Amino acid sequence: MDIKRNDETPFSVELKFHVLVVGDPPVEHAVRMCFTKHFESIDLFCTDSGTTAFDSFSKKTPDLIVLDMESRRTHALKFLSAFFKSGEQCNIIAIAEKPSIEDVVKCVRMGVNEFIAANPNSQKLRECLSGFFLKWEKKKNGAIFQADQQNTFDLHNIISGCPQMQVVMDIVQKIIKRPVVTVLLQGETGTGKEVIARCLHYGTHKNETSPFVEVNCSAIPENLLEAELFGYEKGAFTDAKFSKKGLFELADGGTLFLDEIGDMHLLLQAKLLKAIEEKKIRRLGGLKDISVNTRIIAATNADLEKLVENSSFRKDLYYRLSVINIYLPLLQERGEDILELAKFFLEKHSATYALPVRKLSPAAEQFIQQYDWPGNVRELQYVIERVVVLGESTVIELAELKSALCIKEQDIQKQHKTANGWERAIGIPRGGLSLKDSEMYLIAEILKMTKGNKTHASKILGISRPRLNRKIEEYSISLG
Numbered sequence: 461m462d463i464k465r466n467d468e469t470p471f472s473v474e475l476k477f478h479v480l481v482v483g484d485p486p487v488e489h490a491v492r493m494c495f496t497k498h499f500e501s502i503d504l505f506c507t508d509s510g511t512t513a514f515d516s517f518s519k520k521t522p523d524l525i526v527l528d529m530e531s532r533r534t535h536a537l538k539f540l541s542a543f544f545k546s547g548e549q550c551n552i553i554a555i556a557e558k559p560s561i562e563d564v565v566k567c568v569r570m571g572v573n574e575f576i577a578a579n580p581n582s583q584k585l586r587e588c589l590s591g592f593f594l595k596w597e598k599k600k601n602g603a604i605f606q607a608d609q610q611n612t613f614d615l616h617n618i619i620s621g622c623p624q625m626q627v628v629m630d631i632v633q634k635i636i637k638r639p640v641v642t643v644l645l646q647g648e649t650g651t652g653k654e655v656i657a658r659c660l661h662y663g664t665h666k667n668e669t670s671p672f673v674e675v676n677c678s679a680i681p682e683n684l685l686e687a688e689l690f691g692y693e694k695g696a697f698t699d700a701k702f703s704k705k706g707l708f709e710l711a712d713g714g715t716l717f718l719d720e721i722g723d724m725h726l727l728l729q730a731k732l733l734k735a736i737e738e739k740k741i742r743r744l745g746g747l748k749d750i751s752v753n754t755r756i757i758a759a760t761n762a763d764l765e766k767l768v769e770n771s772s773f774r775k776d777l778y779y780r781l782s783v784i785n786i787y788l789p790l791l792q793e794r795g796e797d798i799l800e801l802a803k804f805f806l807e808k809h810s811a812t813y814a815l816p817v818r819k820l821s822p823a824a825e826q827f828i829q830q831y832d833w834p835g836n837v838r839e840l841q842y843v844i845e846r847v848v849v850l851g852e853s854t855v856i857e858l859a860e861l862k863s864a865l866c867i868k869e870q871d872i873q874k875q876h877k878t879a880n881g882w883e884r885a886i887g888i889p890r891g892g893l894s895l896k897d898s899e900m901y902l903i904a905e906i907l908k909m910t911k912g913n914k915t916h917a918s919k920i921l922g923i924s925r926p927r928l929n930r931k932i933e934e935y936s937i938s939l940g
């Protein structure tokens with residue numbers, strides 16, 4: 461089975477455990493019997509001649525070879541020496557009921573993994589074969605997971621047609637090609653920070669099983685986070701009964717995704733900065749430094765600049781992290797992408813629940829594009845999922861969408877009332893006012909009212925501070 465990453469680059473995972481038996485039919489039968497529970501995952505090939513066995517390698521290197529050293533001793537030895545000369549690598553088991561010590565030593569020296577001195581129908585062979593099969597199965601499941609993740613987080617599956625997302629994707633593509641040490645992802649909740657972090661990771665580590673280790677800095681108590689990140693040696697503190705690797709070490713060769721970095725304690729921030737700069741960590745209670753080749757991707761929906769101003773986030777760490785600073789736009793700023801995303805989620809959830817894909821009515825489409833989506837892409841995704849699960853008709857009408865969003869008619873009327881109030885407060889000129897100008901005017905007025913206090917102004921305006929900063933820059937509003 462091929463697990464496709466996209467149309468151009470199939471990422472294939474081998475789904476059969478290939479076993480080669482060099483021996484007589486009774487050994488082949490015994491091996492086959494050991495795999496009765498997993499017969500669908502096994503591809504077994506048997507030969508009684510060393511030469512034929514060796515020829516089969518040009519087609520496929522097996523995952524495991526079983527050598528019958530009892531009845532096919534000469535062939536098995538000939539095969540072994542040819543095999544190791546060829547430079548191929550594979551797990552090999554040799555079996556003989558009463559082997560000579562000389563044969564056992566010879567086989568083990570040549571590189572045979574296990575020599576089983578027992579009858580082919582013995583429990584020993586069953587246990588040994590099942591051990592190799594389980595190891596292979598674990599590896600295969602890991603590879604399937606990796607292929608699946610690579611597919612989900614492939615750049616082609618990220619809806620990013622609007623100009624703001626194009627800016628994001630241009631940076632992403634550049635850092636995939638030139639992996640840099642740190643990336644900072646900023647944006648409000650549900651805008652796709654984690655999606656981008658995973659895209660970066662799977663894009664950089666194509667077709668390899670490098671670890672993506674994720675930690676939410678706000679979910680772990682301060683004192684435990686340090687031990688989680690850096691690990692500890694036995695006896696480092698009362699409960700440290702064993703040594704433990706930290707997440708930095710576990711993410712070696714891959715990515716450590718530090719979510720909600722704004723909530724990390726100042727002392728730990730200093731340790732993190734040191735680890736990033738020196739590419740080394742020291743476990744708690746440890747005496748030696750451990751080199752780590754781990755890329756840090758940090759994410760936050762907090763206003764880091766403000767945290768720096770308040771001295772609750774280290775300036776030096778902020779500068780270190782924001783060498784590559786990616787800002788994820790709000791869903792309401794993404795123009796045509798909003799509808800694209802809605803359709804994408806419609807197809808995705810319909811497929812998950814094995815339901816036909818329903819269409820959005822023109823009014824529902826218009827509403828999706830105009831609604832402000834405070835929970836961003838995540839909220840849109842959940843609403844569409846609710847509609848897919850609960851709806852029945854072929855067309856999704858506006859009322860159904862609103863009910864999935866739990867919007868009541870009174871709320872909409874309330875919004876209208878407030879709008880009328882603003883009309884008077886702003887004082888619309890006779891010739892009218894464009895939406896853009898009114899936004900600029902409103903922001904400037906609120907800033908005047910708050911005497912340039914951006915935090916206060918962003919609260920009144922109901923937007924985040926980073927968003928207010930971008931608007932101030934966009935409209936060149938002076939704070940003086």
Ligand SMILES: Nc1ncnc2c1ncn2[C@@H]1O[C@H](COP(=O)(O)OP(=O)(O)OP(=O)(O)O)[C@@H](O)[C@H]1O
Pocket residue numbers: 617618619620647648649650651652653654655656760761801837838841
């Ligand atoms: N451009 C996109 N294309 C497709 N799906 C997306 C996109 N952006 C986000 N999503 C989906 O939206 C959901 C929320 O994204 P994600 O978890 O990355 O947000 P976040 O910014 O990390 O949010 P939070 O700050 O709350 O942790 C996910 O289910 C993700 O699959």
Ligand SMILES: [Mg+2]
Pocket residue numbers: 653654719
């Ligand atoms: Mg997140």
